[in-house]
Amino acid sequence: MAHEYIKTPFINEDVHKADVLVVGVFEDGTLTKQAKAVDEGTKGFLSRALKTAEFKGKKGKFFHAVMPHGWERVIVAGLGSMDKFEPLDAQNLGGDLVAFLNGQRVKEAAVALCGNKLLVSDHDLAAEVAYGAQLRSYRFDKYRTKEPEEKKPTLKKLTIMAADKNEAGRQYERLEAVIEGVFLTRDLVSEPANIVHPDSFPAYCKELAALGVEVEVLGEKEMKKLGMNALLGVGQGSDKESKLIVMQWNGGKKNDAPVAFIGKGVCFDTGGISIKPAANMEEMKWDMAGAGVVTGLMKTLATRKAKVNVVCVAGVVENMPDGNAQRPGDVVTSMSGQTIEVINTDAEGRLVLADALWYTQDRFKPKFMVNLATLTGAIIVALADVHAGLFSNNDVLSTRLTESGIAVGEPLWRLPLGKEYDEKINCDIADVKNVGDGSGAGSITAAQFLQRFVNDVPWAHLDIAGTAWTKKDKSICPKGGTAFGVRLLDHLVEHFYEGK
Numbered sequence: 001m002a003h004e005y006i007k008t009p010f011i012n013e014d015v016h017k018a019d020v021l022v023v024g025v026f027e028d029g030t031l032t033k034q035a036k037a038v039d040e041g042t043k044g045f046l047s048r049a050l051k052t053a054e055f056k057g058k059k060g061k062f063f064h065a066v067m068p069h070g071w072e073r074v075i076v077a078g079l080g081s082m083d084k085f086e087p088l089d090a091q092n093l094g095g096d097l098v099a100f101l102n103g104q105r106v107k108e109a110a111v112a113l114c115g116n117k118l119l120v121s122d123h124d125l126a127a128e129v130a131y132g133a134q135l136r137s138y139r140f141d142k143y144r145t146k147e148p149e150e151k152k153p154t155l156k157k158l159t160i161m162a163a164d165k166n167e168a169g170r171q172y173e174r175l176e177a178v179i180e181g182v183f184l185t186r187d188l189v190s191e192p193a194n195i196v197h198p199d200s201f202p203a204y205c206k207e208l209a210a211l212g213v214e215v216e217v218l219g220e221k222e223m224k225k226l227g228m229n230a231l232l233g234v235g236q237g238s239d240k241e242s243k244l245i246v247m248q249w250n251g252g253k254k255n256d257a258p259v260a261f262i263g264k265g266v267c268f269d270t271g272g273i274s275i276k277p278a279a280n281m282e283e284m285k286w287d288m289a290g291a292g293v294v295t296g297l298m299k300t301l302a303t304r305k306a307k308v309n310v311v312c313v314a315g316v317v318e319n320m321p322d323g324n325a326q327r328p329g330d331v332v333t334s335m336s337g338q339t340i341e342v343i344n345t346d347a348e349g350r351l352v353l354a355d356a357l358w359y360t361q362d363r364f365k366p367k368f369m370v371n372l373a374t375l376t377g378a379i380i381v382a383l384a385d386v387h388a389g390l391f392s393n394n395d396v397l398s399t400r401l402t403e404s405g406i407a408v409g410e411p412l413w414r415l416p417l418g419k420e421y422d423e424k425i426n427c428d429i430a431d432v433k434n435v436g437d438g439s440g441a442g443s444i445t446a447a448q449f450l451q452r453f454v455n456d457v458p459w460a461h462l463d464i465a466g467t468a469w470t471k472k473d474k475s476i477c478p479k480g481g482t483a484f485g486v487r488l489l490d491h492l493v494e495h496f497y498e499g500k
Contacts, residue, residue: 006155025077026079026081033112097109098155112161114126131176137155252307283469294313297489340433350434358455370492371461374464392458425448
């Protein structure tokens with residue numbers, strides 16, 4: 001799906017003829033350089049207006065002033081504390097500003113915030129504001145045939161001042177590659193299940209071949225030969241053929257082991273024979289968010305030509321309650337040779353990942369594996385929509401993931417793994433069962449299940465069930481699919497593995 005970005009040019013001279021000028025004020029009342037110029041040009045009108053309105057300069061707050069002369073309209077953005085203004089604050093400012101400007105029916109605006117002593121350099125500040133603005137501008141509206149004019153966005157151009165517009169442009173070009181990946185993931189997650197399903201998903205991945213990504217698609221015949229009966233069992237009730245999609249980007253040295261990312265791609269999850277309640281089942285179109293994330297991540301890495309070898313694997317299935325569907329109590333043999341008793345067919349994502357993880361470590365011998373999955377409702381009970389759950393067998397990988405999450409605003413919270421939890425999935429008639437013993441720790445026992453299929457490779461599991469979708473607008477993400485994980489994993493690759 002093609003997206004029209006807000007035009008975001010950078011300039012390095014004063015703004016004189018903007019329809020709307022955006023300046024800033026800090027919590028202590030300090031005006032930014034351009035705000036001071038506006039105030040002086042209006043003989044103190046702006047500072048008096050702020051004082052009268054009791055505008056406190058808090059982050060995410062805006063004050064709209066109609067000026068007596070000079071600039072007709074000035075919007076003052078609250079910047080919070082001067083010595084605590086960081087890149088994430090700049091991103092959030094850009095996103096919040098887009099929402100505010102659209103609410104004010106503004107078509108073009110200029111942002112003048114440079115020239116102040118912040119924790120962010122002027123060119124970084126400009127690029128990050130533009131980045132946040134673009135991320136918030138995302139819309140999934142392809143199926144709307146009628147929409148009130150007042151609900152349509154008006155903002156078409158956002159011009160941002162930068163001390164060095166060329167450097168700001170270079171910084172933004174790097175960030176734009178991330179936007180491309182985020183938007184692809186949001187598109188995939190937002191599409192209904194009659195559009196994105198196991199038969200159509202590979203086409204979205206094959207489009208990445210134009211960027212130099214090698215794409216393979218394994219069908220049921222190939223997976224059967226490999227013994228991937230755990231994955232195949234999930235999709236046997238659907239009339240759509242299950243797929244394993246393998247994407248490779250070879251940007252590193254020829255013989256370097258790749259880094260690997262694996263995504264759960266249940267394009268629709270009815271629960272199978274263990275069928276879900278009807279209420280809110282439509283939300284299960286985004287049970288493929290993990291596969292969406294690894295696809296978007298691959299687009300970002302290939303677009304910016306990351307200097308690292310990467311493998312992304314997506315297990316793509318549909319879980320339906322057909323007469324041929326898998327039954328509770330069935331026993332399947334996974335690719336690893338381990339047998340699994342399927343106690344609950346609605347605990348299907350871990351079955352898909354069991355074979356996908358084993359296949360990845362067996363074929364590619366990666367430096368590490370990170371899988372992403374909307375895996376358990378229990379993680380939402382524990383962490384709501386604030387953190388994603390992190391489980392890992394490797395402290396270094398876990399620490400790096402956590403640091404990357406903090407850096408991009410996609411926080412993780414590590415939960416434990418251990419023998420006592422692992423014993424909860426021991427089984428009387430097979431090697432393992434696909435759910436715990438009913439005594440709690442549902443997210444942990446799901447992670448313990450996955451750990452049995454990683455074969456001691458450094459591994460982390462991100463349970464994104466609570467963070468893959470938002471039911472309310474956020475600063476840099478409108479209501480809907482979030483693409484949680486694309487920015488986090490891109491940061492992980494760039495800062496810890498690229499060029500190493």
